[in-house]
Amino acid sequence: MGYKRDVKYNVRRLLYANSGNICAMYGCSNSLVYANTASINEICHIEAVNEKGARYNSDLTDNYVNSYENLMLLCPTCHSIIDNKKNEGFYTVAYLKQMKQFHEQQVQEALMKKVAIEPPIYLEGYDVSGIVASYNDLYEKEVNEKYVYKILNIILSMNVAIRSVVYGIVILCSEDRTEQVDVHRLHQMVNVDLYAYAGIMMLLEQQKIIEETSYTDPLSGYETEDGDWHLVQNDYLFKTTQGTWYLKKRGRLFLVIYDMLRNRRDFYDFVVNRNLQMLRKIE
Template identity: 30%
Template sequence: MTCLRDAASPNSHTKLKLFADSAGYCQNPDCNVNLFLTVGQTEFHIAEMAHIISAGQGGPRTNQSTSEQEKGDFSNLILLCPTCHTKIDKAEQEYPEIIIKEWKKHHSEKINSVFNIKQFKNRTTARQAIVPILNENKAVFDIYGPLTDYRYNPESEIPKLWLSKIQQIILPNNRKLLRVLDNNYTLISDIEAKTVEIFRQHVLDLEAKHINQEEIEVLKFPSQLHLIFEN
């Protein structure tokens, strides 16, 4: 990721929030390329954090009245592929601040629409929305996860595929789940709310490890989440 400069640099929380908001896709609505790639046995992302108002004094869309802290704030950042990042900076007259901020707003709304993120009338319909996502994550974990017998086979490709599945399926699905849960928090019981918050920390830990490359122990996924919204 680029555009890291002193006080204008986003902190770890802001980075993760940006990845979550993008759902792993370039936030230019005319692009939307997948930012997580697998080439052969190598998994990586091509995401670049771009400042909407330049971090430097003479950069694209510079604004002398914007503080260094404001430049590093979530509201002044957008996640793009390398090509789109280069385009908005090299042709800044064609990409003013208002257009790039509209990209970001439009992308967030599109993600909610694509993922069918909305407020449901009851727990039954809310559960119908999250069960397929939970089931997909569980299937991926059961087939590729660290508890399979393949972990003992040094020639197996499964452990490498697991890392790829985390980035391409698990991380985006986790954010879908959180979006549904947060948009329907009024339907969640007090006991379920505790499970949701444990899950939220699990998501943040997993993203910190696989996006920010932090050496941390990830909080275990709360199995009770599979029962949420059950009547």
Template identity: 25%
Template structure:
């Protein structure tokens, strides 16, 4: 176990905290600003689980990096920072929910604004429907007849129309990596963020959009984990697992299928 050491908070974490704060204290119904009109920090960056032993809610099992991570920090005004020092009333779980609710409110607003600015762009994105599914049927050895495949074609094209085409290109790119790395029982969002080079705010927005269009379920209590079962669709037939297998066995990239929306590659 490493020796506890207070590390400086990274600039990218501070930026994401502020962007998702709406420039407001995260305490419910508090309207105090974090930055004043002159751009000076008048709020406080607060640890949910303390940075050092003796601090409120200190967790000896955390690493020093965990303690300065985005997930362990929130922005509060001075008065509410003092109030939340009452560890009996303000437990780790309560503060995490306070942070989640506050940031979700402002991330949803940002997402709606972002969607409205790119709505024309999403309509102009190129895509191709599938028409017979002969290739995926052969590669995965489904053994379906031509008439059986034609019954499945609308399901695939509905997945394209009602879900993938609603996403921004960046969100499809993140989802493509999620599908590619979907092994075991869960997916680590920190890992997805790192390998895609996404900021915390970009991940928050992408997860919100993927939830909205039914491509993932809401993350559980640990905000960094999502059950792999979120890929299951259509009477529990795991289409995304099948699509991933097809990509691996046919050498057709998930980028072409998911990001470029070329469903004709299944034919």
């Protein structure tokens, strides 16, 4: 028979406030409401309202089914993926609640940054011509000083957790003398849970520091135990644990800087602690 669908106004308001106007699906950055007031958001029930829905639980109440704890905001595409019965074995109740929590945590951290921002960095006073020369000697694609300033500003302006992952990526690639990122060893190095780690990998891929190369086709995925096909294009938790990752052009720049600094301590001080004086060592 199912439950009554009745999401209260205060619950809707809280969902919108905590969503950051972004779909809560891992890896999806679709806006939910646009400047012209057009809206593409859909309220997804984690445990379904009706018996035919995904993750239906007959032991709930009408109040819980329509409560904030059981709802999340998604774009239509991600909503259809999550509520497809064929994907129910992957998008479990526990998985979706973790995903919602991680998304809302990201939103809160972003809002906090607007209030408590790290001091700006001024790279223009440092000579990066040595970095430019070393990079251009090693790689066919040439860079200039303006490019180096731009990339360093992007990464050094990110939070310390992201900078720590960049540090780990470079250390592992340098040690193994490869541009392939060992994501499992990397996760062991960084002090974040798997969901946060997947989110950081997503951000670094968006910033073209690294890229995942196994699941680039929109139809990429895997066959479930039931014989269904699970698409993984926006599933960064899966891609982080199962994918193949490589450094991109911007990531190689940090590999060059590490080689020029010659030791972990100085590179850590530069990337994680944002100590720009380390650049003096390679001028």
